[in-house]
Amino acid sequence: MLADYSGIHSEVLYYVPYGKTHEVWNVKVTNTSDVKRSLTVSGYCEFTNENNYEQDQVNLQYTLFITRTYFDKNRIKQCINENVNKGATINGADAKLRMFALAGAEVSSYCGDKEEFVGRYHSYANPVGVESGDLGNKLNYNLNSCGALATKVELAPGETKEFAFIVGMKPDAEAAALVDSYADVTAKCKAEYEELVANWHKKLNHFQVNTPSAEFNSMINTWNAYQCFMTFIWSRAASLTYCGQRNGYGYRDTVQDIQGIIHLEPEMAVEKIRFMLSAQVNNGAGLPLVVFDFVPGNSGTPDDPEWVKMTGHPAYRADDALWLFPTVYKYIAESGNTDFIDEVIPYANGGENTVYEHLKLAIDFSMNHLGLHNMPAGLHADWNDCLRLGKKGESTFVAFQFYYAMNILREFATKKNDTEYLAYLDKVQPELYDNLQNLCWEDDRFIRGFMENGTVIGSKKDPEASMWLNPQSWAVISGLATKEQAEKALESVHREINSPYGVCVMGPSYVEHAFDGALMLLFNPGTKENGGIFSQPQGWIILAESLAGHGNRAFEYFMESSPAAMNDKAEIRKLEPYCHGQFTEGPESPFAGRSHVHWLTGTASTVMVGCVEGICGMRPDVNGIKIAPSIPSDWKEFTISKDFRGKHLSIKVENPNGAESGYVSLTVNGKLMEGNYIPETELADENDVVLKMS
Ligand code: GLC
Numbered sequence: 001m002l003a004d005y006s007g008i009h010s011e012v013l014y015y016v017p018y019g020k021t022h023e024v025w026n027v028k029v030t031n032t033s034d035v036k037r038s039l040t041v042s043g044y045c046e047f048t049n050e051n052n053y054e055q056d057q058v059n060l061q062y063t064l065f066i067t068r069t070y071f072d073k074n075r076i077k078q079c080i081n082e083n084v085n086k087g088a089t090i091n092g093a094d095a096k097l098r099m100f101a102l103a104g105a106e107v108s109s110y111c112g113d114k115e116e117f118v119g120r121y122h123s124y125a126n127p128v129g130v131e132s133g134d135l136g137n138k139l140n141y142n143l144n145s146c147g148a149l150a151t152k153v154e155l156a157p158g159e160t161k162e163f164a165f166i167v168g169m170k171p172d173a174e175a176a177a178l179v180d181s182y183a184d185v186t187a188k189c190k191a192e193y194e195e196l197v198a199n200w201h202k203k204l205n206h207f208q209v210n211t212p213s214a215e216f217n218s219m220i221n222t223w224n225a226y227q228c229f230m231t232f233i234w235s236r237a238a239s240l241t242y243c244g245q246r247n248g249y250g251y252r253d254t255v256q257d258i259q260g261i262i263h264l265e266p267e268m269a270v271e272k273i274r275f276m277l278s279a280q281v282n283n284g285a286g287l288p289l290v291v292f293d294f295v296p297g298n299s300g301t302p303d304d305p306e307w308v309k310m311t312g313h314p315a316y317r318a319d320d321a322l323w324l325f326p327t328v329y330k331y332i333a334e335s336g337n338t339d340f341i342d343e344v345i346p347y348a349n350g351g352e353n354t355v356y357e358h359l360k361l362a363i364d365f366s367m368n369h370l371g372l373h374n375m376p377a378g379l380h381a382d383w384n385d386c387l388r389l390g391k392k393g394e395s396t397f398v399a400f401q402f403y404y405a406m407n408i409l410r411e412f413a414t415k416k417n418d419t420e421y422l423a424y425l426d427k428v429q430p431e432l433y434d435n436l437q438n439l440c441w442e443d444d445r446f447i448r449g450f451m452e453n454g455t456v457i458g459s460k461k462d463p464e465a466s467m468w469l470n471p472q473s474w475a476v477i478s479g480l481a482t483k484e485q486a487e488k489a490l491e492s493v494h495r496e497i498n499s500p501y502g503v504c505v506m507g508p509s510y511v512e513h514a515f516d517g518a519l520m521l522l523f524n525p526g527t528k529e530n531g532g533i534f535s536q537p538q539g540w541i542i543l544a545e546s547l548a549g550h551g552n553r554a555f556e557y558f559m560e561s562s563p564a565a566m567n568d569k570a571e572i573r574k575l576e577p578y579c580h581g582q583f584t585e586g587p588e589s590p591f592a593g594r595s596h597v598h599w600l601t602g603t604a605s606t607v608m609v610g611c612v613e614g615i616c617g618m619r620p621d622v623n624g625i626k627i628a629p630s631i632p633s634d635w636k637e638f639t640i641s642k643d644f645r646g647k648h649l650s651i652k653v654e655n656p657n658g659a660e661s662g663y664v665s666l667t668v669n670g671k672l673m674e675g676n677y678i679p680e681t682e683l684a685d686e687n688d689v690v691l692k693m694s
Contacts (some may be wrong), residue, residue: 022364026185031159044147079097101149153444210639228261277345289313451516526586535581535601636656
């Protein structure tokens with residue numbers, strides 16, 4: 001952060017050092033005037049009085065009376081439940097000792113009491129101590145604590161001084177040593193910052209593109225990738241506005257989030273894949289919520305009243321475990337680690353088996369929960385939280401996922417020569433295919449599903465919600481749609497539910513004609529699942545258009561929904577122009593284009609996959625990698641730098657005649673490949689890959 005005010009230039013760099021659990025605010029103050037200046041610089045942070053922030057907001061008769069602060073040399077220390085909590089820890093840190101410290105300068109005054117800091121009839125705009133240059137040296141005993149430290153700075157003309165505020169939760173001795181380690185602030189902060197930058201570059205450099213689109217480059221190389229790591233680590237559980245009270249990982253969300261980092265850090269991804277496989281129930285379903293302190297083997301399930309009470313999740317969802325298929329496949333294809341399929345992993349509630357058997361069990365779960373037409377039942381929800389289709393109702397989205405899952409399992413079964421299972425797939429998969437083709441295709445679209453009484457949802461004839469996005473994109477992704485169906489369905493999407501800010505999840509919104517179980521009716525038209533531009537499906541439609549070879553369309557959808565493309569439309573989008581949000585209001589809203597719920601959204605991974613696998617056409621499989629870009633026809637040339645199984649690919653794509661997809665030739669280190677596929681055996685450590693598209 002930079003500021004210039006009255007001849008003083010100040011810079012603050014906020015960061016968490018790599019792999020550490022404290023935060024640093026590195027401050028630099030420069031006198032840009034031509035006279036000597038005497039300043040007081042103050043830093044301020046608010047501590048919660050309780051670690052549980054819900055309690056901290058609502059149980060004030062308790063939380064206002066459990067904390068006090070102390071001052072020690074260069075540090076405000078806040079203690080919670082001091083008398084009883086000696087030695088206790090919360091989340092691995094000493095709960096009673098939060099700190100706000102100053103390194104690299106002397107403390108001239110301090111304050112540990114929020115009300116004293118702000119002052120009567122003052123506000124954050126003019127805290128009394130900041131105004132007077134003396135924070136008053138008061139500490140809190142009960143009521144609200146804070147950390148405020150001031151230092152006096154004398155600056156000759158042109159002179160700069162540097163120091164750092166440090167926030168963390170540390171026991172006394174550790175806190176003191178930590179502050180001491182910043183004695184040479186300039187050198188320490190510089191080294192820490194460089195280490196942080198180097199580590200991020202190392203991660204992100206595994207995949208970098210240089211295309212004619214600055215928006216595409218910045219999202220894929222940096223911002224979308226960064227967001228993928230964030231959702232990979234936090235899923236939806238680290239934000240007050242997004243399930244802040246959730247005490248674990250949502251199954252489908254987390255399994256999908258993993259996909260966003262597989263091309264960057266496959267070995268980081270596999271750790272979480274193992275964890276999520278171990279949270280699969282031994283009936284094949286995913287646990288709807290995987291609590292943070294989950295231990296495989298003896299977890300409860302939605303079948304246990306106690307577990308339901310603890311998690312608030314009363315039933316299985318239709319799609320949870322089906323997300324394992326693309327995620328496991330993408331990991332194995334990226335890493336080449338085919339042994340993973342034979343790794344033995346426990347189940348959530350007892351027993352263990354290989355990854356291969358885990359996947360078969362996921363198929364069994366769906367086969368054991370079929371609806372009216374022998375397609376997977378909708379159960380408590382599919383991907384769409386607002387679709388309650390029940391035990392006999394059916395979701396075409398899940399049916400497409402199921403079909404796709406069978407394709408993946410077929411590949412593994414073939415590799416393992418599991419003829420018995422192949423025979424089983426040969427029997428059940430065509431039945432599913434026929435049902436989807438015969439019952440769910442309507443002229444120019446796939447329907448969304450069936451209610452328990454057999455009524456069609458998402459029929460062309462419906463007065464509302466007659467077109468749904470996900471069945472169209474997944475018909476293509478799953479490989480089920482014929483070429484003709486793909487062309488028609490994708491065209492219908494563009495014609496009926498596209499908008500300048502992305503594609504609506506369905507349309508028109510439900511207002512008068514919602515079916516029983518259409519929970520989205522709760523939302524205003526054009527909002528969230530009720531006809532909003534749900535962001536996550538944008539990645540799937542980008543992927544589907546790419547797979548169909550429609551590079552122009554794929555890129556059009558990328559641009560419509562890309563944060564980077566909204567840089568100069570901040571007054572419409574509102575959200576940061578570098579991170580995806582959960583949804584954007586659709587054309588039926590008076591605020592079309594306004595986006596909401598930033599950072600923690602599955603969009604990070606779906607758009608990343610749509611762009612890397614779809615637009616860039618990086619399609620690894622078990623034996624190598626296919627290079628099949630689907631790009632806007634005005635991209636005449638672009639390059640990709642990709643690490644792949646410990647080797648490096650410098651890929652140049654040449655497209656002088658403006659194709660959207662397809663290829664003329666592919667060479668690796670000068671050698672012509674068959675088709676657009678590189679067998680792993682052709683790869684040297686460094687590889688020059690040239691794909692001619694036209
Ligand atoms: C939210 C939920 C996710 C769900 C989606 C669509 O993003 O976190 O689980 O799939 O909404 O309803």
